[in-house]
Amino acid sequence: MTLLKQIEIDQIKDKLSDDISQLGKIYKAKKSAFISISVDHNLVDGYLNDGWEVEKILKTKTRVRKPKTHHKKFEDGVWCQFYDLGYRYLNYDDTFKLPYGKEPEDKKQIDVVAIDKETVILIECKSSEKPKPSNSLKTEFEGLEKRLDGFRKAIDQAFGKGLKVKYIYATRNLRIDPESIEIERLLKTKSFYYNDNTYEYINSLIKNYKGAARYQFLGLMFKDQLINTNKIEIPAVEGSMGNKNYYMFSLEPHILLKLGFVLHRTRANEAEMPTYQRLLVPNRLKGIRKFINEGGYFPNSIIINFAQRKHKVIFEASSRSGDSNSRFGMLKIPNAYAIAYIIDGQHRVYGYSDTNFTESNTIPVVAFTDLDSIEQLKIFFDINENQKAVSPSLRGTLQRDLLWDSDKADQRLSALRSSITIELAESPNGPLFNKIEVGEDSAILKLSAFLSGLQNSGLLPKARGNNYIPESTAGSIYNIHNQNHKKEMMRTEKIAVQFLNLCYGLVEEQYPEVFERERSLIMSNRGSYAYISLVGSLNTWETIKGNLDYKSSGKERFETISKYLIALLDQLKSLTTEEEESLLSKYGSGAEKKWSLNFQLLVNKVFPEYETNELVIWKERQDKDLLAKGRHFGVEIEKFMKHQVLRKIQEIFGDDWELEINSIKRKCLERAEEEKEKNYKEGLGRTEIEWTEMFTINDYKSIIDKYWTRKPEGNGDYETFQDQFSIDVGEGLGSKAKSVKWISRFNSLRNSWAHEGTKEKGLSKEEVRFLEDIYNRFYPSFN
Incomplete structure (x- = not known):
């Protein structure tokens, strides 16, 4: 493309504003869900007929408004994101057009344009009110590579060479197959697909990171691209642990903020899977900034991993000391976006943003190289496994x-x-x-x-x-x-x-x-x-x-x-x-x-x-008749157990029977007192309750277990607890535990039949058969 004429450059710049006051007013309007305009009082009725509503009546005008269309709301939302990310040179309406070719018609309208000292962001927005498949994108992306080349040349001429240009295709509620040929064409041009996931993620970054969100955003957009060609050179110590080499050094926060990137566990980072980090807690970040500004510091190290996909970290070592396997040297780090993945310490790193010490402090760093995501994840988990912050x-x-x-x-x-x-x-x-x-x-x-x-x-x-x-x-x-x-x-x-x-x-x-x-x-x-x-x-x-x-x-x-x-x-x-x-x-x-x-x-x-x-x-459990039948068997079994257990314990120990089971008696007395208190508070007056009425099934089981084969002295033909309460539930009678296993099952079923209002739980036919079998085993003896 030939050089732009000055009038064309002026036309481009005329559609942008860096006026802080004007941008603030535009931001406020774009954040609103409504379009508002002021009209003469005599024109209000016409606007009302077209779907507008009165917002405020002024002295000489009436302010009317109407809801923004879904697309307008989305476009304005994206614009506001870039304002929140710190961009202060933006288009102020939707009539911005950028040349990409020689012919007068070789211009493309761009929905959002955001420029700073290092980057130019061009965003095209497409949306649907409700989720739906996207129309064909063939025409959108087929000539994209040629258009982008023209855009870059126009930007170089209008704003000077050296700015990094990123084209973003932003969508809302449009279903586009990420593996489609259209998306492949988009990504081939090194453009960015800004889908619903990205939009929500950037909103989360802005909400949680405030001014620091910009660093993570730049890392997302320009990952592995050089900020400049000057390497960062710092003294470092090389060491080894876990069969991994690492470097220890100190670095100014403002440098690490640009180099750093956090693998947040969010759909927007799905290409980086596995990802693992949680978003920052805003109040905690605010507190860290206050702590740093008041002279506070963190003596523990930030842990990072240098991802050497395109740019290599170089360590030029001096001679190794005889007392250690570590060695001192000069570490040369490429000055590139998102080259350093922050495994632990993101709160501390981002806490330095917007403080008085971003450039004057240095923070300790332990840096690995070429750890894959799984290895990073394991380190993260080892550090954080006992912290509640991992949701x-x-x-x-x-x-x-x-x-x-x-x-x-x-x-x-x-x-x-x-x-x-x-x-x-x-x-x-x-x-x-x-x-x-x-x-x-x-x-x-x-x-x-x-x-x-x-x-x-x-x-x-x-x-x-x-x-x-x-x-x-x-x-x-x-x-x-x-x-x-x-x-x-x-x-x-x-x-x-x-x-x-x-x-x-x-x-x-x-x-x-x-x-x-x-x-x-x-x-x-x-x-x-x-x-x-x-x-x-x-x-x-x-x-x-x-x-x-x-x-x-x-x-x-x-x-x-x-x-x-x-x-x-x-x-x-x-x-x-x-x-x-x-x-x-x-x-x-x-x-x-x-x-x-x-x-x-x-x-x-x-x-x-x-x-x-x-x-x-x-x-079956909803069957009231079945529940009533099971309840009948259960009540009779419990009566039988009470009758036989108390009779036998008295026969075996005579007058000392209460002392033999005194620990159980104490619990029963306590239950009896609680029941008396409950009855009194419910208006039933004073009621006397015998402690022997407060036995539980587990109390009966404890007595049966303890005195399993005990007999009264001199009574060799006595029917013991073992004789009377051994019941085979399908596992044989080879041990006491197997012989009384039925009691535990019976007790577990008791809540299903012992109380009214148990329809949700109820009893199954198989459970009622079990109760009936136990009942038939005892009933002749009970009579």
Whole structure:
């Protein structure tokens, strides 16, 4: 492109402003959700008819406003981000055009332009009000390389050579395959794809890092690009530990801020996986700045890793001392963006930004070179494993990276569950995109709901160590016989993600009123657990029937079970308010399981042939007649135990029987007093309660255990506790522990029949049969 004429340079600069006052006013207007203008009073009615509303009546004008379009709001939001990042030379409206060729028509409108002393950022914004697939981007990127070359030449002429130019294609709510040829063309030009993840990440940086956000942003945009060609030379000591060389030195914070980069566990850094760092805590950062400005300092070292992808760190050593393997020398560091990954100490490094000591202090640094992300992650975990700051979400997210190559099956499966969930959350083309919290990214759904849902769905097997649990493999997508674990995990992940995206896509596309509901029955933590569990259960059901196997694709699985999901969703859509509240009110321990069973029951109503073992048992537990029958047996068994235990202990010890069980008596007396107090406070007056009425099942068991074979003196034919209370529950009678095991099981069932209002728990047929067997064993003796 020929040199721009001065008039063309002036036209470019006329569309930019570095007036701080003007930029502040523009920033305020762009932060607003409304477009506001002042009009003559007599024109107000016309504006009102066009959808405007009165904001304020002034002396000579009326200020009217209307909501910004989604695209305008997004474009203004991006502009405000760059203002917050410290850029103070920006376009002030959307009419900025930049030449890229010789012809007059060779100009392109740029939505946001941000310039400082080192960089020029050109941003094109595209958005949709609701998530949708993007239109073809062929025309956008096909000639991009040529346009960018022209842009750079125009910028050199208008603003001087040496500025780093970055073109950003920013999108909101547009689903673009990151592996598409269009994105490949964009990235080939060294441009940046600024998607929903990046937009939210930059907002988080601004919120948490304030002025320091700029450093992380520059590292993200210009990673590995030289700031200048002058190397940073500092004295250093080279050492070795853990078979890794490292360097110890001191460095001014302002240098490390530019060289440094933090691998935040956020979707915006997905190309750097595995990532592990949490975002800074704003109040803590503020406190650190105050501490530094008041003369405070941190004597411990920052730990970094020099990523030598393009630029090498050079150590020129002097001779080694005879007393140590360490050696002194000069370390030469390339002056490049994001070359130093901060493993530990980001609060201290970023705390120095905007302080009085950024250039005058030096901070101690321990620097490794060429650690891969896994090694960095392990160091981070070793340092932080006992700190609460590593959130459960971050820990769950890192399972993928820490355990993927484990030699234990159960750990690999943990990694696989984590990886599937992350892919669901980070796939721009899926309905769960940005809806599951991953690492430091907050979202409406918790990572743990998906991890536990996948664990109990049957889609993946369960294992202990390297032993797979046989009953968990019936409907598994994972082929446990494939010894190429990595290949099998990748195959399984691909199928599972496709399968679950299709299942959630059904809700999003055909049942939007269910998908978008504020108190959602699907898009909630309990609902997600239940939905994934149901999907897995149906997958197992159809696998057992022979309609699916581990080789079936995600699409085949979805097509096979979709009729069941439609049955569920049709009923969820038409639940009465009372039915919906009944389900939504299930909180606390076991709530996820109750939701899961309710989902199964709704499918069972339409497809009675679909019935899992857990659903059968749950339905039995809702049977009031069955519960009443079990309660009858339980009450009679407890009566029998009380009668026989007290009778026998008196027969064995005579008048001393109370002293023999005095420790139990003391507890019973205390319970009796508590019961008397409770009755009194509830208005029942003074009631006398015998301590022998306060025995528990465990008290009876303690007496039976202790005096198992005891007999009264001189009574050789006496029926002992062993004779009377030994009952085989399927494990034989080879020991006392096996002989009285029934008592522990009986006690565990007691809460299911001893109190009214236990419908949620109830008793199954098998449990009632157990109680009936014990009852029949004792009943003749009781009579």
